[in-house]
Amino acid sequence: xxxxxxxxxxxxxxxxxxxxxxxxxxxxxxxxxxxxxxxxxxxxxxxxxxxxxxxxxxxxxxxxxxxxxxxxxxxxxxxxxxxxxxxxxxxxxxxxxxxxxxxxxxxxxxxxxxxxxxxxxxxxxxxxxxxxxxxxxxxxxxxxxxxxxxxxxxxxxxxxxxxxxxxxxxxxxxxxxxxxxxxxxxxxxxxxxxxxxxxxxxxxxxxxxxxxxxxxxxxxxxxxxxxxxxxxxx
Amino acid sequence: xxxxxxxxxxxxxxxxxxxxxxxxxxxxxxxxxxxxxxxxxxxxxxxxxxxxxxxxxxxxxxxxxxxxxxxxxxxxxxxxxxxxxxxxxxxxxxxxxxxxxxxxxxxxxxxxxxxxxxxxxxxxxxxxxxxxxxxxxxxxxxxxxxxxxxxxxxxxxxxxxxxxxxxxxxxxxxxxxxxxxxxxxxxxxxxxxxxxxxxxxxxxxxxxxxxxxxxxxxxxxxxxxxxxxxxxxxxxxxxxxxxxxx
Ligand code: SF4
Ligand code: FES
Numbered sequence: 001x002x003x004x005x006x007x008x009x010x011x012x013x014x015x016x017x018x019x020x021x022x023x024x025x026x027x028x029x030x031x032x033x034x035x036x037x038x039x040x041x042x043x044x045x046x047x048x049x050x051x052x053x054x055x056x057x058x059x060x061x062x063x064x065x066x067x068x069x070x071x072x073x074x075x076x077x078x079x080x081x082x083x084x085x086x087x088x089x090x091x092x093x094x095x096x097x098x099x100x101x102x103x104x105x106x107x108x109x110x111x112x113x114x115x116x117x118x119x120x121x122x123x124x125x126x127x128x129x130x131x132x133x134x135x136x137x138x139x140x141x142x143x144x145x146x147x148x149x150x151x152x153x154x155x156x157x158x159x160x161x162x163x164x165x166x167x168x169x170x171x172x173x174x175x176x177x178x179x180x181x182x183x184x185x186x187x188x189x190x191x192x193x194x195x196x197x198x199x200x201x202x203x204x205x206x207x208x209x210x211x212x213x214x215x216x217x218x219x220x221x222x223x224x225x226x227x228x229x230x231x232x233x234x
Numbered sequence: 235x236x237x238x239x240x241x242x243x244x245x246x247x248x249x250x251x252x253x254x255x256x257x258x259x260x261x262x263x264x265x266x267x268x269x270x271x272x273x274x275x276x277x278x279x280x281x282x283x284x285x286x287x288x289x290x291x292x293x294x295x296x297x298x299x300x301x302x303x304x305x306x307x308x309x310x311x312x313x314x315x316x317x318x319x320x321x322x323x324x325x326x327x328x329x330x331x332x333x334x335x336x337x338x339x340x341x342x343x344x345x346x347x348x349x350x351x352x353x354x355x356x357x358x359x360x361x362x363x364x365x366x367x368x369x370x371x372x373x374x375x376x377x378x379x380x381x382x383x384x385x386x387x388x389x390x391x392x393x394x395x396x397x398x399x400x401x402x403x404x405x406x407x408x409x410x411x412x413x414x415x416x417x418x419x420x421x422x423x424x425x426x427x428x429x430x431x432x433x434x435x436x437x438x439x440x441x442x443x444x445x446x447x448x449x450x451x452x453x454x455x456x457x458x459x460x461x462x463x464x465x466x467x468x469x470x471x472x473x474x475x476x477x478x479x480x
Contacts, residue, residue: 010433013477021406021446022436022473098446102404105445107338111240111253112331114306116403117450124448190449193464196471200464 029191031087043220053157120186134176164228181218235261263322287345298393308397308456337405352442359438360431389417398453404445409453412469429476
């Protein structure tokens with residue numbers, strides 16, 4: 001007797017990817033990696049603030065003209081923005097759908113409570129929500145200048161100084177950067193596992209890389225408000 | 235030893251359940267956890283009460299039938315199965331919480347017994363190889379490289395107990411499924427179904443309502459057979475490979 005096997009046509013690759021927990025998790029991994037790459041570049045850009053307004057504002061100006069003379073003013077910038085927006089949406093939507101599924105899969109809690117998993121792992125969801133809110137604030141503050149105290153278009157150096165001269169500007173930023181560090185710490189290593197790059201031999205290297213990335217990003221980003229607060233940058 | 239047990243009692247799948255307290259006395263340190271429950275049940279039967287239902291079969295750590303969450307840990311404080319857990323791991327006067335596996339894919343049947351047939355359906359989806367039945371083939375007919383044989387053997391140790399699902403905050407069956415994928419996909423005997431196996435087993439796993447993996451690592455800590463966490467990464471790799479091959 002022949003074995004009963006699945007002989008029906010398989011759904012398309014995209015369907016399978018999006019419908020499966022493993023596939024959706026890899027969407028999160030790839031979109032996370034895109035955002036992580038952006039963060040590293042962003043951090044290096046920020047450090048230019050230590051070389052004075054000329055350097056920093058000049059760099060900001062160059063960003064808008066990237067790709068010239070082939071590309072029109074701000075075209076390249078918008079391409080980057082579109083990719084980033086797509087990554088944020090893909091990451092957020094899959095995180096939301098996967099989380100809902102996970103909560104449904106474990107409806108009853110154990111009566112005997114016990115601390116489970118590391119802090120970075122347990123705070124991925126809340127950390128992600130904090131980061132999403134921070135991005136909105138950050139754009140309103142330093143891109144659209146809607147909530148910025150100084151709001152001097154074309155002069156980001158002065159605007160950054162204005163932000164980090166307020167207590168709330170510093171607090172919001174530093175809390176968000178702690179969240180970035182924790183999110184990257186578990187996220188980078190996790191993404192490697194999801195994409196199948198993890199194995200027993202490589203595990204220590206991957207964990208080290210995750211911690212190093214988290215620490216460097218945190219230190220690099222937070223150095224700016226600290227420098228403004230202490231008067232190193234003024 | 236004298237102990238206080240707080241045990242989940244639930245009359246049937248639809249009845250609401252609750253934790254109930256029992257005192258057990260005369261427990262020896264050399265008893266297994268299940269023998270301690272047998273002692274409790276004998277008491278309950280003598281008192282005319284309903285004994286606590288729990289799953290067990292081999293009682294030697296190889297069948298995967300026993301399944302209890304003891305003080306919040308699947309299979310209790312030692313890295314072994316509940317049947318191989320001995321009362322010397324507890325102290326006189328302890329209060330011990332005993333609960334069933336918790337996952338929506340593993341509904342409670344009665345008290346501490348859950349329905350794990352979702353695992354069977356994952357196995358049916360691809361946990362087999364296509365081979366002619368009959369007499370065992372000549373052992374040297376299909377050469378298997380030593381590292382592949384070791385890798386397969388390490389994963390063949392999974393007894394399908396479900397502790398990984400019970401320990402996972404997302405009720406995910408990734409460790410169990412990855413044990414089967416790692417076991418069969420490295421062997422030449424398993425290679426004809428290499429792609430369909432991983433795609434179908436993961437699809438069934440999702441259909442059964444298990445959660446996704448957040449790489450928390452609770453599963454590998456709870457697994458009595460030491461199936462390692464990187465096996466999940468290896469399964470993800472197989473899945474993505476199969477998807478690319480279409
Ligand atoms: S992977 Fe480990 S915990 Fe999960 S079913 Fe297999 S033996 Fe049990
Ligand atoms: S009863 Fe068989 S493994 Fe515990």
